[in-house]
Amino acid sequence: MTGQEAYQRDIVWPANYNEIPKEIFVRQDLYQAEINRIFRGPEWHPVAHESEVPLPGDFKTCNLADVPLLIIRGEDGKVRAFYNACSHRSNQIEVKPSGNRTEFECPYHRWLFNSAGELVGCPNQREFTPGFDKKDYPLAQPRQESLGGLLFVTLSPDTDxxxxxxxxxxxxxxxxxxxxxxxxxxxxxxxxxxxxxxxxxxxxxxxxxxxxxxxxxxxxxxxxxxxxxxxxxxxxxxxxxxxxxxxxxxxxxxxxxxxxxxxxxxxxxxxxxxxxxxxxxxxxxxxxxxxxxxxxxxxxxxxxxxxxxxxxxxxxxxxxxxxxxxxxxxxxxxxxxxxxxxxxxxxxxxxxxxxxxxxxxxxxxxxxxxxxxxxxxxxxxxxxxxxxxxxxxxxx
Ligand code: FES
Ligand SMILES: [Fe+2]
CATH class of the missing domain: 3.90.380.10 (Naphthalene 1,2-dioxygenase Alpha Subunit; Chain A, domain 1)
Structure with missing residues (x-):
C-alpha cells in the first residue's frame, strides 16, 4: 500500500464512533505525525490573550509543541506573535517566560530587534554580503489572527x-x-x-x-x-x-x-x-x-x-x-x-x-x-x- 504511514496500517480504527484504540496514546511514530499534521498543521492554536502583555514592550514566551514563540506588544500597541528565533542564525531570542523590554538582543552576535520585531542593529554590518539591508531581516512571524483579544497562530499556509x-x-x-x-x-x-x-x-x-x-x-x-x-x-x-x-x-x-x-x-x-x-x-x-x-x-x-x-x-x-x-x-x-x-x-x-x-x-x-x-x-x-x-x- 503506497502513501500509507505505518501507524495507519497497524492500528485498526473501530467501526463504532464511541470506541478509541488505546495504542494511539502511546505510539511514538504517531506522536511525531501528530506534531506535523496537527500542531504544525492546518489548525489554529491560541497562544496569548492581549491582556497578558498590557504595556508596550511586554512579552511572553511559549511553545507550540516543539516550536518556540515570542509574543510582544509593540510600541504601537499591537500584539504580535514571532518565532522565538534570531533572523541571523536562529539562536533563541528570549528565554524568560515574561517581562518587558524596549529592545530584544540576540546574545550570539548581538543583533538587536525592536518591539515590532524589526532588526535595528547588527555589529560589523559593512563586512556583510553586498546589498545587505536590515529591513530584510525582521523576526519571522507565523500566520496569526485574533478574536476578543485572544491571539491564535497557525504554522500552516493551508489553514482556513x-x-x-x-x-x-x-x-x-x-x-x-x-x-x-x-x-x-x-x-x-x-x-x-x-x-x-x-x-x-x-x-x-x-x-x-x-x-x-x-x-x-x-x-x-x-x-x-x-x-x-x-x-x-x-x-x-x-x-x-x-x-x-x-x-x-x-x-x-x-x-x-x-x-x-x-x-x-x-x-x-x-x-x-x-x-x-x-x-x-x-x-x-x-x-x-x-x-x-x-x-x-x-x-x-x-x-x-x-x-x-x-x-x-x-x-x-x-x-x-x-x-x-x-x-x-x-x-x-x-x-x-x-x-x-x-x-x-x-x-x-x-x-x-x-x-x-x-x-x-x-x-x-x-x-x-x-x-x-x-x-x-x-x-x-x-x-x-x-x-x-x-x-x-x-x-x-
Ligand atoms: S544568531 Fe542571533 S545574532 Fe547571530
Ligand atoms: Fe475534572
Missing part, C-alpha cells in the same frame, strides 16, 4: 480563516471572555501533567460529580444544561445552569465557592477547542488554559486567570481568591483531574479500546447535541482527530 475554524464556538468563546474580551490578567498556574496530550484533551462532562470529591462533600448538584459540538473541527462546549451549594461547615471561607453577580447569565461554560484549548467561565473564574504537548507522555498547561476590566477592586480580589482555590490544577473542585490524566496514561499501555458509554444512543452515528453530563460530547472531537491523522474507520 479563524472564523471558519471556530464555527459556532466563536459565540461561546466570546461569552466566556466576558462578552467583549476586555480582560485583565490576574495570575497563572503552570503545570505539567504526565499524560499524552489526547488524554488531557479528553476530559468529559460525565466525570465531575463522580471523580471530584468536593461535589459530594458540599452536596453540590449540577444544574440543567446543554452540551454541543461543532459539526466540523471537533470543538465542544458544556453550558450548565449554575447551582451553588449552601454554605456548609466543610469549608471555612465560603467565598471560594460563592457566585457574585456580574451581569452575566448564571451559568458555567467550559469550551474545548481542537486540539488542546480549554476556556471556561465557572463561578467567577475566567480561565484560559494554554496547553501544548511536551513529549508523548507529558503536556504543559498554563492556566491563565482573568478579571474583567470593568470589575471593581473587591471583585478582582474575589476572582483571585476563587481562581487560586476553586478551579485549576490544585483547585478544590478540580484537583483530582491531574491524577486521572496520569492514571489513564498508564492504563493506555494495555491493549484494547477505550469505550464511551454515557449519552451514546447509537454507536454507528455521530451526534452533535448532548446533555451537559454526557461523555459522548467528546466523540465529534475524536472523529475530527481520526480524519486529521488519516485513519480509516473499519466498515460496519
Amino acid at each position: 480563516s479563524l472564523d471558519d475554524f471556530l464555527q459556532e464556538a466563536k459565540t461561546s468563546l466570546m461569552d466566556i471572555m466576558g462578552g467583549d474580551g476586555r480582560l485583565r490578567l490576574i495570575g497563572y498556574h503552570r503545570v505539567r501533567y504526565l499524560t499524552n496530550w489526547k488524554a488531557y484533551s479528553d476530559n468529559d462532562g460525565y466525570h465531575p460529580p463522580l471523580l471530584h470529591q468536593a461535589f459530594t462533600m458540599l452536596n453540590w448538584q449540577g444544574g440543567a444544561g446543554r452540551q454541543y459540538a461543532t459539526t466540523g473541527r471537533g470543538h465542544y462546549c458544556i453550558d450548565t445552569e449554575l447551582t451553588v451549594p449552601k454554605p456548609t461547615s466543610v469549608i471555612r471561607d465560603t467565598s471560594v465557592i460563592e457566585f457574585r453577580d456580574e451581569g452575566r447569565p448564571k451559568r458555567s461554560s467550559v469550551l474545548a477547542l481542537f486540539p488542546m484549548l480549554v476556556a471556561s467561565n465557572y463561578l467567577n473564574v475566567i480561565s484560559i488554559r494554554f496547553a501544548t504537548p511536551v513529549a508523548i507522555d507529558e503536556v504543559e498547561v498554563n492556566y491563565a486567570y482573568f478579571a474583567h476590566q470593568d470589575d471593581d477592586e473587591e471583585m478582582v480580589r474575589h476572582r483571585i481568591r476563587q481562581s487560586s482555590n476553586a478551579i485549576g490544577p490544585s483547585g478544590l473542585i478540580s484537583m483530582e483531574d491531574a491524577s486521572v490524566f496520569h492514571r489513564v496514561h498508564i492504563g493506555n499501555r494495555t491493549p484494547g479500546k477505550a469505550v464511551f458509554q454515557k449519552g451514546v444512543t447509537d454507536p454507528s452515528r455521530l451526534s452533535f447535541e448532548f446533555r451537559q453530563n454526557d461523555e459522548s460530547g467528546n466523540l465529534p472531537h475524536w472523529e475530527y482527530y481520526r480524519a486529521a491523522m488519516g485513519f480509516r474507520r473499519t466498515a460496519a
Whole structure:
C-alpha cells in the first residue's frame, strides 16, 4: 500500500464512533505525525490573550509543541506573535517566560530587534554580503489572527480563516471572555501533567460529580444544561445552569465557592477547542488554559486567570481568591483531574479500546447535541482527530 504511514496500517480504527484504540496514546511514530499534521498543521492554536502583555514592550514566551514563540506588544500597541528565533542564525531570542523590554538582543552576535520585531542593529554590518539591508531581516512571524483579544497562530499556509475554524464556538468563546474580551490578567498556574496530550484533551462532562470529591462533600448538584459540538473541527462546549451549594461547615471561607453577580447569565461554560484549548467561565473564574504537548507522555498547561476590566477592586480580589482555590490544577473542585490524566496514561499501555458509554444512543452515528453530563460530547472531537491523522474507520 503506497502513501500509507505505518501507524495507519497497524492500528485498526473501530467501526463504532464511541470506541478509541488505546495504542494511539502511546505510539511514538504517531506522536511525531501528530506534531506535523496537527500542531504544525492546518489548525489554529491560541497562544496569548492581549491582556497578558498590557504595556508596550511586554512579552511572553511559549511553545507550540516543539516550536518556540515570542509574543510582544509593540510600541504601537499591537500584539504580535514571532518565532522565538534570531533572523541571523536562529539562536533563541528570549528565554524568560515574561517581562518587558524596549529592545530584544540576540546574545550570539548581538543583533538587536525592536518591539515590532524589526532588526535595528547588527555589529560589523559593512563586512556583510553586498546589498545587505536590515529591513530584510525582521523576526519571522507565523500566520496569526485574533478574536476578543485572544491571539491564535497557525504554522500552516493551508489553514482556513479563524472564523471558519471556530464555527459556532466563536459565540461561546466570546461569552466566556466576558462578552467583549476586555480582560485583565490576574495570575497563572503552570503545570505539567504526565499524560499524552489526547488524554488531557479528553476530559468529559460525565466525570465531575463522580471523580471530584468536593461535589459530594458540599452536596453540590449540577444544574440543567446543554452540551454541543461543532459539526466540523471537533470543538465542544458544556453550558450548565449554575447551582451553588449552601454554605456548609466543610469549608471555612465560603467565598471560594460563592457566585457574585456580574451581569452575566448564571451559568458555567467550559469550551474545548481542537486540539488542546480549554476556556471556561465557572463561578467567577475566567480561565484560559494554554496547553501544548511536551513529549508523548507529558503536556504543559498554563492556566491563565482573568478579571474583567470593568470589575471593581473587591471583585478582582474575589476572582483571585476563587481562581487560586476553586478551579485549576490544585483547585478544590478540580484537583483530582491531574491524577486521572496520569492514571489513564498508564492504563493506555494495555491493549484494547477505550469505550464511551454515557449519552451514546447509537454507536454507528455521530451526534452533535448532548446533555451537559454526557461523555459522548467528546466523540465529534475524536472523529475530527481520526480524519486529521488519516485513519480509516473499519466498515460496519
Ligand atoms: S544568531 Fe542571533 S545574532 Fe547571530
Ligand atoms: Fe475534572
